[in-house]
Amino acid sequence: MKLLYWLDEWLTLPQDEQQTRLPISGGDLLGDVFVKYHFIDINKPLLFTFSPAGTNYQEHDLIDDFSPWGFQLAQKQHVNVISFQHLGISNWFRHRNLLFFLEQLAPLLTPFSERLGYGLSRGGFAVGAFANLLKLDKVLLFHPVSTKNKAIAPWDDRSSTEIAQKFDWTGDYHDLDLGHAKGYIIYDPTNRIDRAHAKRYGQLNHLRVFGMGHSTHATYLNKFGFYKQVAVDFISHQHVDIAQFRLQTKTLRFKEDYYRRLNKANAKSSHRQALLSKAHNILIDEKAAHVQEHQAKIDIQPLIDVALKHQDEHPKDAIQLLEVAQQLVPDDPLVEHKLKQLK
Template sequence: MKLLYWLDEWLTLPRNEQQTRLPMTGNDLLGDVFVKYNFVDVNNPLLFTFSPAGTNVQEQDLHPDFAPWGYHLAQKQNVNVIAFQHLGKSNWFRNRNLIFFLEQLSTLLTPFNCRLGYGLSRGGFAVGAFAKLLKLNQVLFFHPVSTKNKELVPWDDRSSTDIAQQFDWQQDYHDLDLGDAQGYIIYDPTNHIDRMHAKRYKQLTHLRVFGMGHGTHATYLNKFGFYKQVAVDFIQHQQIDIAQFRLQTKTLRFKEDYYKSLNKANVNSAHRQTLLSKAHNILIDEKEVHVQEHQAKIDIQPLIDVALKHQDEHPNDAIQLLEVAQQLVPDDPLIEHKIKQLEE
């Protein structure tokens, strides 16, 4: 466990000398969990990430450039990071090697005053379970899972819960234990099990996104940068701009793929299909009004001026500029006339 030895020695140095020893990067294999770390600045936040389900890496997949889930995101934000990647499909971070490592690690982090945790689903469970141990200040969770202990969450009847029973859910760190951590939990309130798990995180700010499901729309939301943008906001500022978050989720609702994903996820529920259809029709009208309001604020005159200035020397370029202007304001007769004139 190279990191523990390095930190133990590093802590004996004066703070100014600690900084001169950075950056420092490395990795360890802790039984069935791979950990990679990167320390860049003792004054910057330290981010812990744990991988979600679906990132089913095997030990043979590891290579020198392999990065656990969330590692590159932390690098781009120039924060210190310790990223844990579970190996194998069914792995809930219950391995004794990992737990021993974290217990030792928790005593060696005193120089880092700001400690953050970020995880989705299974990764969020791990962040929540080890938050008090690691003395995290702020946490961010998507798709909550508080525990797989059936005695504590008898209503969690997912297949993943049954599979998880191969692990010990009675010993330490089997349930959420946030300590003094504050932060955010983001989930779909129409997902009954997610909503019940979320209720157990009473000290966090709850942000609800209708229709995001649990894992069903992860690829869809990721395509539009939803997770990344929220995480970047959290990492950079240790808080989320809730007004901006609401605007972002509203923008998602204007995308047709959103409803395609929801319809697919609820194909067996006629009641939900009807509700989705009504919501979709309402938002089609809302979107049209939004577009019209946006177009009304656009000043296309500079585009027209440039096109007219260069129409003799570069007529094709002028046409392209006018076509862009026409897309912004489709019903302008002057633009249409000018395009036809240049094409003749």
């Protein structure tokens, strides 16, 4: 636990000298959790990240340049970061070595006045469970699990709940404890278990994304940068632009693949399939109106000018340019007339 010794010595220095000792980086193994840290500036936020399910690394994966989930994203935003990566499949950040480390770490972080937490699912549980201990100011949680204590959350009947019972869910840090932390929780309200967990985070701003699921679509959403864009906004500015978030989720719903995946995930529910079909038809009309609105703002004249300039020497290129212009503005009479001439 090299970081604890370093921080203990570092805290005895005057503030200006503390800054001159940065940057500092390192890593350590805490039982079945790997921690990696990078401090650059005491005047910038300190971000804690905890890995979600699906990032099932083992100890032999911890090569020199290994980065836990969220670590590189934090570095790119130029903030201080401490990232915790669970090892193995069934791991809920319950190892005593980790808990001892966090308890020793918390009082050594006084120079960092702004503390953030970011986590998905299992990582969201850890952020919520340790938020008060670490004195987090703001958190960003995607479909977090609030606890696996069956007495507190008897409605969480996922298979992961049964597997998690090998851990202690009555001791310290087994349930959410946000302290004074504010921030955002993002989840799918059509997922009954996620909705029930989210309800327990009453002090956070709830952002709902219908059809996001819990983990079924995580890779798909990540493909379009959904998680990353929201996280960057949060890490860089300590808040999420709600209007931009709504626009982003609306754009996501315009993608046909989104509905194909939702239909596949809900194949066993005729009721859910009917709701998806209705929503899809509404979105088709909405998408057409959206496209028409943006087409009205597109200026295709530069494409037409280039096509006319080179129509004699390069007629095929001119046709291609005009075809692009026609796709942008299908009803333009000049484009239609010139295409007929050149073809």
